Amino acid sequence: MPKPNMTVHVHRFDPTKDNEPRYKSYKVPIEESMTVLDTLMYVNDNIEPIAFRYECRFWDCGACGVMANGRPVLACKQAAQDGMKIGPLPIFPVIKDLVVDIGSYYRKRSQLRPFIERVRKPKEFPEPEVTYEVAQKYRQYVDCIDCLLCQVVCPVLKKPGTKFIGPALITYIARFAVDSRDELDRVTIALSEGLSECTLCGECNKVCPKGRNIAEVDIMRLRELAKERELM
Amino acid sequence: MSHIGTQIGDLVVLEDRRVFETDVLVIGGGAGARAAIAANEAGAKVALVDKGVFGKAGITQLSFGIVCAYLEPPDNADVLFSDMIRAGEFLNNQKLVEVFAEEIAAGKVLELEGKYGFVFDRMENGGLVRKKMGGHSYARDLVVTWNDAPCIWRGVIGDLTKRGIEVLSEIAITDLLTCHGLCVGALGIDIVSGDFIVFRAKSTVLATGGLGQVYKFTDNSRGSTGDGFAMAYRAGAELRDMEYVQTMLGFAWPRALRGIGIGEPALVGGKLFNVKEERFGEKVDPINIDNTPKDVHGRAVLREIREGRGTKHGGVYFDLTRMGTEKQPHYYYLYPLAANVGLDLSKDYAETVPVEHYFMGGVYVNENHESSVPGLFAVAEVASGLHGAERLAGCSVADVTVFGYRAGKKAAEKALRSGNPKIDWEQVAKYQTKVVDLLKRKTSGKGVRPVAIKNMIRELMWEHAHLLRHEKGLKTALEGLRRIREQYLPRMKMSSDSPRWNYDWIEALETANMTMVAEMILRSALARTETRGAHAREDYPKKDNDNWLKNIVTKCVNGKMKLTTRPVVVTKLKPGE
Numbered sequence: 176m177p178k179p180n181m182t183v184h185v186h187r188f189d190p191t192k193d194n195e196p197r198y199k200s201y202k203v204p205i206e207e208s209m210t211v212l213d214t215l216m217y218v219n220d221n222i223e224p225i226a227f228r229y230e231c232r233f234w235d236c237g238a239c240g241v242m243a244n245g246r247p248v249l250a251c252k253q254a255a256q257d258g259m260k261i262g263p264l265p266i267f268p269v270i271k272d273l274v275v276d277i278g279s280y281y282r283k284r285s286q287l288r289p290f291i292e293r294v295r296k297p298k299e300f301p302e303p304e305v306t307y308e309v310a311q312k313y314r315q316y317v318d319c320i321d322c323l324l325c326q327v328v329c330p331v332l333k334k335p336g337t338k339f340i341g342p343a344l345i346t347y348i349a350r351f352a353v354d355s356r357d358e359l360d361r362v363t364i365a366l367s368e369g370l371s372e373c374t375l376c377g378e379c380n381k382v383c384p385k386g387r388n389i390a391e392v393d394i395m396r397l398r399e400l401a402k403e404r405e406l407m
Numbered sequence: 408m409s410h411i412g413t414q415i416g417d418l419v420v421l422e423d424r425r426v427f428e429t430d431v432l433v434i435g436g437g438a439g440a441r442a443a444i445a446a447n448e449a450g451a452k453v454a455l456v457d458k459g460v461f462g463k464a465g466i467t468q469l470s471f472g473i474v475c476a477y478l479e480p481p482d483n484a485d486v487l488f489s490d491m492i493r494a495g496e497f498l499n500n501q502k503l504v505e506v507f508a509e510e511i512a513a514g515k516v517l518e519l520e521g522k523y524g525f526v527f528d529r530m531e532n533g534g535l536v537r538k539k540m541g542g543h544s545y546a547r548d549l550v551v552t553w554n555d556a557p558c559i560w561r562g563v564i565g566d567l568t569k570r571g572i573e574v575l576s577e578i579a580i581t582d583l584l585t586c587h588g589l590c591v592g593a594l595g596i597d598i599v600s601g602d603f604i605v606f607r608a609k610s611t612v613l614a615t616g617g618l619g620q621v622y623k624f625t626d627n628s629r630g631s632t633g634d635g636f637a638m639a640y641r642a643g644a645e646l647r648d649m650e651y652v653q654t655m656l657g658f659a660w661p662r663a664l665r666g667i668g669i670g671e672p673a674l675v676g677g678k679l680f681n682v683k684e685e686r687f688g689e690k691v692d693p694i695n696i697d698n699t700p701k702d703v704h705g706r707a708v709l710r711e712i713r714e715g716r717g718t719k720h721g722g723v724y725f726d727l728t729r730m731g732t733e734k735q736p737h738y739y740y741l742y743p744l745a746a747n748v749g750l751d752l753s754k755d756y757a758e759t760v761p762v763e764h765y766f767m768g769g770v771y772v773n774e775n776h777e778s779s780v781p782g783l784f785a786v787a788e789v790a791s792g793l794h795g796a797e798r799l800a801g802c803s804v805a806d807v808t809v810f811g812y813r814a815g816k817k818a819a820e821k822a823l824r825s826g827n828p829k830i831d832w833e834q835v836a837k838y839q840t841k842v843v844d845l846l847k848r849k850t851s852g853k854g855v856r857p858v859a860i861k862n863m864i865r866e867l868m869w870e871h872a873h874l875l876r877h878e879k880g881l882k883t884a885l886e887g888l889r890r891i892r893e894q895y896l897p898r899m900k901m902s903s904d905s906p907r908w909n910y911d912w913i914e915a916l917e918t919a920n921m922t923m924v925a926e927m928i929l930r931s932a933l934a935r936t937e938t939r940g941a942h943a944r945e946d947y948p949k950k951d952n953d954n955w956l957k958n959i960v961t962k963c964v965n966g967k968m969k970l971t972t973r974p975v976v977v978t979k980l981k982p983g984e
Binding site: 189191192206207208209210212213219220223224226228229230231232233234235236237238251252254270271272274276277284285288289290291293296297300301302303305306307309310313314317321351354356357 | 459460462463464465468469514517518520521522523524525526527528529530531532533535551561562565566568569599628629630661662663664666667744747748749750858902903905907908909910911
């Protein structure tokens, strides 16, 4: 008996050739516990090539973000569904099919000084300053994998004229703001990057494949630090 | 140009070609990132190219668990040195191991915590969490619970950003360029546009990682297709120890988890069973049933499968139900990963096979990380010599960190002493034509897509060049590979002749590289008629010190693959001591 199939509709678009994007339908044999990435790989390997990014296959590199039925997902985590529409992440220009140009995100990130700023050199290794509590706190930030799903879903980022840089980039600022080794005034940077505009709607938390609580761990913590210094 | 991160500098046009000029060219974003930092620090102009998106692609960003970093008396460089030589069964280049052990003892990994701003795990009393891993005499491996290397690497990437180092993502290097026997840079394709770029460099650092994709199951990421080994080989470099593949237990099923690493039974608190629910480890070692080295239990698993006692999906059962209770926090991530695809590891058995994990062989380098081709440096997984016949846990991230930096420094020192390299434009034209022809070729009859050929290679290598090797199987695989080379590669056909983001095209280059490295592995494995470290021959089950205290050297001579042997490099520790 032939295996039952599911149909997936995949965004096809080459801006250098096509006038407009279209969704093309493919039949994919159903296997136990298939992910969106499994279906894309099946189509790519067995039917025709599709342009899409992936690397690790276990939610660790954040390369395979796509839209599945209108929601941003990591292709390697999201379960595949019959009739599913798979499209590119919005807010970024499409290079081809599902591959988008994320250069604008990286350029913005590099402007935020996303590295530890430290003139004061540690006297010994390991540093006594890094305690168990510090290590536990630090852990809350390292889960972010730059998959950009939260950037895509954030309603504040879509408002015209917003100064807010979005949840993923705020995470970068928050991570250094809570690190006692860092000497830069991260709170002021966060404020100038629109920290107060976030409405705490929590949409970012809902799509985070790592289950991070961005609203509380990043935004709220930064706001507390700002309030302590009477900056907001 | 997909220059994610920083803006690409101006390209100059020479001989009608787009040329990027730099002192040091670094290929690869793992150890390469450390190399780029070192070269920049030394005052050289440096550019880093990555086949994927820098920071996402490659294995360094994905590796988990442990890094060999903390030596406290009575532990010292000498003890680490002898641990590594004993694990490597004397095939290591002792000159490299000496330098490595001294750098680790000097705290070169440890000091990065404060410098790059990441955090190693701490105990409640504030002390560092340290693990004593198999083969290590002391607890010297530090842990960063889940996301460890990514977390170290985020610091490294931060430092690259701080220094404004030029990073070019999604550039596939097709070949290294040579002129009068010197390496003078590389030819690359910008994957997004499909345009060629000539990189002219005084020194080139190869940091392209391993070759996991040559095997059917691997925990390596998409890009680990052995490009670096093949490019160096074509450039005339010597490669050594190409028979040395390290495996670890990984998932056999479901599809979404296939190949993803689990770990050693003893380490994760798991037990292995065959389909009849027998603990087959008893046959191998009745006392330490589940506490045998990677290659020993790996081979036992493959034997069960071969003799018909495997599971429906081609593995054996791995009972991880007790894992959560065994104080193994850095393995907790496996639970949600499995649960996401309907596998409850607290109740259900996983199905496991030994998957390709690490490659010990590679480009021969001296203690300055320079290959046998002047101007070409190689470091970490693509280089050979540090780990010999078997790698100790935690020594790979340490290698990437410490040697990555050192290779970049040596490459920069050499570049700053060198004049502008001369490009052999005929060679560039020849290489470019070869690559363009792949795209434009018209095959008579039905073409074969690169991915189909890749799968053939993966099956062949899985069947015959895995942990169970014997002459007959290796010869069968070589014959299969010859057929692939003669009958399938010439018929390889892309689905589209557009150069723009055409991954079929990139995969065609990878397929050619995979064919080449597969042959190196098979021929070296066939030549080594003994069992030593990770290389085990069923027809030669004993170690043969009389004949095999040698490294097998693979080199391209007049267009032919030639194998020779060299006595092992010994400095402090003599075999038998």
